Amino acid sequence: MEAFPLNFKKKDCKIVVAVDESEESMYALSWCLCNLISQTTINNLILLYVKSPPPVYSSLDVAGYIISGDVIRALETYGNDLANSVMGRAEDICGKFSTDVTVERMVGSGDAKDVICNIVDRIKPDTLVMGSHGYGFFKREKGLVGSVSDHCAKHVKCPVVIVKHPGKI
Amino acid sequence: MEAFPLNFKKKDCKIVVAVDESEESMYALSWCLCNLISQTTINNLILLYVKSPPPVYSSLDVAGYIISGDVIRALETYGNDLANSVMGRAEDICGKFSTDVTVERMVGSGDAKDVICNIVDRIKPDTLVMGSHGYGFFKREKGLVGSVSDHCAKHVKCPVVIVKHPGKI
Numbered sequence A, B: 001m002e003a004f005p006l007n008f009k010k011k012d013c014k015i016v017v018a019v020d021e022s023e024e025s026m027y028a029l030s031w032c033l034c035n036l037i038s039q040t041t042i043n044n045l046i047l048l049y050v051k052s053p054p055p056v057y058s059s060l061d062v063a064g065y066i067i068s069g070d071v072i073r074a075l076e077t078y079g080n081d082l083a084n085s086v087m088g089r090a091e092d093i094c095g096k097f098s099t100d101v102t103v104e105r106m107v108g109s110g111d112a113k114d115v116i117c118n119i120v121d122r123i124k125p126d127t128l129v130m131g132s133h134g135y136g137f138f139k140r141e142k143g144l145v146g147s148v149s150d151h152c153a154k155h156v157k158c159p160v161v162i163v164k165h166p167g168k169i
Helices: A023-035 A062-096 A111-125 A146-157 B023-035 B062-096 B114-121 B148-155
Strands: A012-018 A042-050 A102-107 A125-131 A160-163 B012-018 B042-051 B100-107 B125-130 B160-163
Touching: A012 A023, A012 A111, A023 A042, A023 A062, A023 A125, A023 A160, A042 A062, A042 A111, A062 A102, A111 A125, A111 A146, A125 A146, A146 A160, A146 B148, B012 B023, B012 B114, B023 B042, B023 B062, B023 B125, B023 B160, B042 B062, B042 B114, B062 B100, B062 B148, B100 B114, B114 B125, B114 B148, B125 B148, B148 B160
Parallel strands: A012 A042, A012 A125, A042 A102, A125 A160, B012 B042, B012 B125, B042 B100, B125 B160
Antiparallel strands: A160 B160
């Protein structure tokens, strides 16, 4: 019985919440704030957003280059604005809960499932929290190789909480 | 923002922990006791164990019937003893954590992934906690149709916590 540590809840607790533009991920964040944040712990919440991979760049002539450049810049701006919007919304939710928690933003870019797994592997949080399906990057990649949450639950080492929005089941 | 309830943590909280004979499921139970049990909530913990399906009964003659009957009874006894052993161990772990929690046993029989999903669907807990791979019923069915935890994470409606034993990753 000695194999089971009685001090799972460390003094310093690091939780990664993967957020996107979906209601479900905001619901997962709310669940986390209500159920995993302890008053007896220093809680570090890392909001992780993954932007779409950069579009494939193609320009064979000068005119094409100019148009492609504009489109790419517009997409990059859109991606950054979306990331800021999602993060702002997530921080608003954190502020609504009267919990003692420090919130940090982290923005990645690329294949969501790989980015999440790589970051979790690097920063070694105590828990990863995420939505089940989602309507942002979760949905974008769902049809190809199974959902992002499936993949992360299989591959990350820490406990994973998968939260479904009750209205979307 | 009004869509996100601030009262996720109800006064009465019901958590199902799927346990089997593996170290991993006991680790998942410990994680649950440390991270999901609040002092401000009435916590109802349901320990769910799923026994193997009854063996296929085959007897073509009287001698065969007698032998089969003995074997079946021996297997049933073994299954019940194992269930009691796992439950006793799980309750010991609950007792080691100084938390205010009522613990209830629930034993099912059949295909673990279906039994867990059906029970969760029926009793509607706030959270389901389970190990990732396991060496009991989780392992028995892993090779056939993916792990039990994969299946449950996809099909149950409540938040699911999947915990991996750090020594088994």
